[in-house]
Amino acid sequence: MELKQIKELMTAVGRSDVKRLKLKKDNFEIVIEREVPSNNYNAGAIQHSSEEQLRYSTLHRAEQALSRASEMPSIKLAAPLSVEGKKEDANSQFIVSPMVGTFYVAAAPEEPPFVKAGDKIDKNMIVCIIEAMKVMNEIKANLAGTLVEVLVESGQPVEFGTKLFRIIE
Amino acid sequence: MKKVLVANRGEIAVRIIRACHDLGLQTVAVYSQADAEALHVLHADEAICIGEAPSNRSYLKIPNILSACEITGADAIHPGYGFLSENANFASICESCGLNFIGPSPEAIALLGDKARAKATAKAAGCPVIPGSEGVVADIKQARQEVAKLGFPVFIKAVAGGGGKGIRIAHSEEEFIKQFTAARAEAEASFGNPDVYLEKMIVGPRHIEVQVLGDKHGHYIHLGERDCTTQRRRQKLIEEAPSPVLTPKMRQKIGECAVNVVKAAGYYSAGTVEFLLDKNQNFYFMEVNTRIQVEHTVTEELTGIDLVVQQLKIAQGEKLSYKQKEIVYDGHVMQFRINAENPEHNFTPSPGKLEYYLPPGGPHVRVDSACYSGYTIPPNYDSMIAKLIVKGSTRAEAIAIGKRALREFHIGGVHSTIDFHLHMLEDEKFISCDFDLTYIDALIAQGCQFKN
Numbered sequence: 147m148e149l150k151q152i153k154e155l156m157t158a159v160g161r162s163d164v165k166r167l168k169l170k171k172d173n174f175e176i177v178i179e180r181e182v183p184s185n186n187y188n189a190g191a192i193q194h195s196s197e198e199q200l201r202y203s204t205l206h207r208a209e210q211a212l213s214r215a216s217e218m219p220s221i222k223l224a225a226p227l228s229v230e231g232k233k234e235d236a237n238s239q240f241i242v243s244p245m246v247g248t249f250y251v252a253a254a255p256e257e258p259p260f261v262k263a264g265d266k267i268d269k270n271m272i273v274c275i276i277e278a279m280k281v282m283n284e285i286k287a288n289l290a291g292t293l294v295e296v297l298v299e300s301g302q303p304v305e306f307g308t309k310l311f312r313i314i315e
Numbered sequence: 316m317k318k319v320l321v322a323n324r325g326e327i328a329v330r331i332i333r334a335c336h337d338l339g340l341q342t343v344a345v346y347s348q349a350d351a352e353a354l355h356v357l358h359a360d361e362a363i364c365i366g367e368a369p370s371n372r373s374y375l376k377i378p379n380i381l382s383a384c385e386i387t388g389a390d391a392i393h394p395g396y397g398f399l400s401e402n403a404n405f406a407s408i409c410e411s412c413g414l415n416f417i418g419p420s421p422e423a424i425a426l427l428g429d430k431a432r433a434k435a436t437a438k439a440a441g442c443p444v445i446p447g448s449e450g451v452v453a454d455i456k457q458a459r460q461e462v463a464k465l466g467f468p469v470f471i472k473a474v475a476g477g478g479g480k481g482i483r484i485a486h487s488e489e490e491f492i493k494q495f496t497a498a499r500a501e502a503e504a505s506f507g508n509p510d511v512y513l514e515k516m517i518v519g520p521r522h523i524e525v526q527v528l529g530d531k532h533g534h535y536i537h538l539g540e541r542d543c544t545t546q547r548r549r550q551k552l553i554e555e556a557p558s559p560v561l562t563p564k565m566r567q568k569i570g571e572c573a574v575n576v577v578k579a580a581g582y583y584s585a586g587t588v589e590f591l592l593d594k595n596q597n598f599y600f601m602e603v604n605t606r607i608q609v610e611h612t613v614t615e616e617l618t619g620i621d622l623v624v625q626q627l628k629i630a631q632g633e634k635l636s637y638k639q640k641e642i643v644y645d646g647h648v649m650q651f652r653i654n655a656e657n658p659e660h661n662f663t664p665s666p667g668k669l670e671y672y673l674p675p676g677g678p679h680v681r682v683d684s685a686c687y688s689g690y691t692i693p694p695n696y697d698s699m700i701a702k703l704i705v706k707g708s709t710r711a712e713a714i715a716i717g718k719r720a721l722r723e724f725h726i727g728g729v730h731s732t733i734d735f736h737l738h739m740l741e742d743e744k745f746i747s748c749d750f751d752l753t754y755i756d757a758l759i760a761q762g763c764q765f766k767n
Contacts, residue, residue: 154388208357215352215689246365246382278382279412303386305364306379307348 152176160302180299239289240297241311243304247278251300259300265293267313274310291315316391316415316631317341320384321355323395324374326685326699327607328355331393334623343387345380347373349693354685361387368695374398377405384414391415391630393623397697400606401428401477417630419605423582427603430474431512433580437600440579442572445591445599447514458495461513462488468516471495473502477602479549481505484516519751520591522546523558523598525573526614528625529583530635537570538614538622539644541587545739547662547755552732553739554610555649556617559710559748560592569598576603585611585626609652612683612704616648647710649717654698657730658738658765666694670728675720679706692729700731714740738765 159167159178167178243249251259251274261273272284273293291313298310318341321328332342332355344359349368356362363383366373373379375398384392392414394400400418407421418424427433431450438444448461451474462469462485471494473481483498485491495511503509526538542558543551557566573588580603587608589601611622620637629635656662668691674682684701686692692700705720707713718740721733744750758765 157386157388211352211357212687212689215687215691246363246379246386248386278378279385305383305386306366306373307364 156301157303160299237314238294239291239313239315240309241273241285241287241289241313243276243306243308243310244285245276245278245283246305247276247283247303249298249300249302249304249308249310250275250277250282251296253282259296261293261296261311263293263295267291267293267311276304285310287311287313289313316627318343318387318389319391319393319417319627320345320380320387320389321359321393321395322374322380323393323398323400324350324353324355324685324696326683326702327395327609328353329358329685330683331395331623332358334621334627335393337621338624338627340627343383343389345374345383347695349695352690354687354690363387368693370398370695377408381408381412381414384412389414391417393417393626394606396606396608401604403428415630417626418584419582419586423577423580424605426580427577427582427586427605428477430472430476430602431510433576433603434512434600436579437572437576440572440575442576442600443598445514445517445601448512451510451512452495453510455492455495458491458513459488462491465513465515467491470514470516471498471511472514473498473506473508474510474512475502475506475508479546482549517591517593517599519594521558521560521751522551522589523561523569523592524587524589524604525570526611526622527573527577527582527586527588528622528629528635528637529577529586530629531583531632532634533578534635535574535578536635536637536639536642537574538618538620538642540566540569541610541613543610544750544752545745545755546752547759551610552652552755553649553736554613554652555647555710555713556613557644557647558592560596562596565596565598572598572600576600584629585622609702610650612681612702613648613650616681616704616706617644617646618642619645646706646708647713648704648706649710649713651703651705651717651721651736652699652732653701653703653724653726653736654732655692655700655729656698656732658732658735661759662732663730664694664698665730666692666698667729668692669700669726671725672700672727673723673725674701675703675723677720679716680720681705700726700729703736714746734767735765737767738763741767 169176267287268290269288271287273287274285276283276285293311294314295312319335320343321331335342342359344356344362345365346356347366347368365379365383366376392409399405401424403421403425406416406424409416434444452458452461468486471483481502483494485494498511499509521544523540523542525540529535540558541554541556543554545553576588577586585607587604590598591601592598615622655665657665672686672688681704682701686700705713705716707716721737724733739745
């Protein structure tokens with residue numbers, strides 16, 4: 147198995163719910179294991195580990211949007227639709243991704259994370275790196291408060307608007 | 316090619332995704348925050364949010380689009396029309412990143428995208444061109460010399476313009492001096508390039524454009540012309556093929572001319588060469604659109620050839636699978652652009668929620684759209700709701716089917732231009748093809764509200 151294929155496999159695992167993947171082919175064996183984060187990804191990211199699941203989630207996504215759209219304007223939804231599935235603290239603010247790329251919690255693999263839960267955050271603090279096109283972009287908090295939760299995994303692809311950190315004033 | 320990222324939105328993004336899926340290719344949609352529930356996002360295999368609603372923060376944001384390719388593993392980009400489709404710089408960047416840009420080469424885009432250079436290329440290829448300045452007119456002194464040769468009325472056109480924008484008219488020397496300065500200022504502000512050139516205004520013109528296809532091995536064919544004379548303020552509203560006023564001999568001549576122009580530019584992929592036709596059947600080269608166009612559908616229905624699929628095949632290095640003599644034109648096709656605009660009030664845009672959206676169906680009726688019942692048309696982009704394409708064995712039959720289909724098209728919640736089209740299909744001059752590019756604007760100036 148080539149390095150490129152291993153990297154693709156890791157990305158695929160990283161973007162899905164899969165916790166452990168074991169692949170055996172001839173004399174080659176690889177195990178990829180990860181901790182599944184407590185929150186799901188945001189609505190835009192698609193989870194796919196097989197073509198069927200991909201087709202299902204595409205259909206599912208379309209049907210969700212279409213059935214939402216067909217609701218009569220007079221019906222008010224009981225609670226706003228949330229992919230995360232849990233009620234958010236009214237005081238929560240979010241640091242969101244300002245670009246498309248790959249999220250990293252630290253400057254380098256051996257380095258400690260820029261921030262962790264419980265830290266006091268100020269506006270100019272660098273909270274993470276988002277790698278785009280081989281450029282490591284340092285991302286500033288632009289918010290002040292206390293970091294409650296890191297919402298994405300290091301190495302996870304993120305898109306514009308993906309919630310990265312939950313902050314409380 | 317395995318995975319195509321569609322760097323566009325709306326109906327053309329849906330169109331491209333369909334062609335990709337027909338060929339078994341995977342698709343990635345990119346979208347702004349205003350388009351989270353857009354149809355192209357729902358149809359694609361994967362979707363990445365690339366920025367806020369304004370186009371320059373999303374659909375024009377090259378780094379975000381390239382990053383989206385990177386994280387999804389897309390190996391090709393289809394730019395659609397508008398946005399980055401005719402941006403030579405973007406095409407070049409894609410090349411450097413090892414991404415297959417589904418369109419012509421950056422060099423061909425740069426050459427033919429520059430209106431003055433394109434005209435020079437056409438002239439050198441033996442194509443009649445509109446009398447005008449030889450390239451850019453740098454200052455008022457040079458401009459006055461040129462206009463003395465051309466006479467009035469004359470167009471002042473921005474070199475970097477397109478889609479009908481960046482054009483001014485002068486009917487006299489006095490008007491010309493004012494308009495020339497204003498045109499340069501406007502071009503600088505709108506396109507970042509103040510350069511303008513002059514062009515004689517053809518009186519009573521019709522807009523004839525030819526669809527061409529070229530592969531990466533130097534083979535070319537044309538797929539006939541489209542007549543897009545029904546325009547309001549240079550925006551096409553109804554397109555048809557074949558042109559009801561062209562003789563078969565003229566058709567062949569214009570087609571060959573179009574091929575010679577793109578051949579001279581080393582072009583490949585799909586493209587359109589635009590001409591003006593005067594009352595005496597003289598045709599003049601106008602410009603080249605180095606992309607797939609909104610009205611590509613008309614040619615598809617007339618010839619039976621899927622142009623987006625052809626683009627994908629050409630991009631993958633395949634040879635053209637059609638020879639010129641194999642191209643057959645069957646019947647008469649018309650496309651009606653249904654926009655979210657109010658024809659009774661000067662076509663003011665009317666974005667908002669589609670309370671219901673029920674398109675027509677049945678034989679000889681095609682609808683290309685990104686709308687659905689309950690969808691909210693955002694105000695940030697174009698006002699297109701759908702393209703309605705009908706085909707008949709004759710022009711009269713196409714008109715009859717068009718009327719039927721338009722009556723079956725039910726759109727609620729926003730204004731639409733359906734009534735405009737129904738009005739035109741009863742208009743004597745439209746039916747007898749006795750009109751030119753100025754006709755719709757003249758009707759509006761007379762206070763026509765396109766009621767039925």
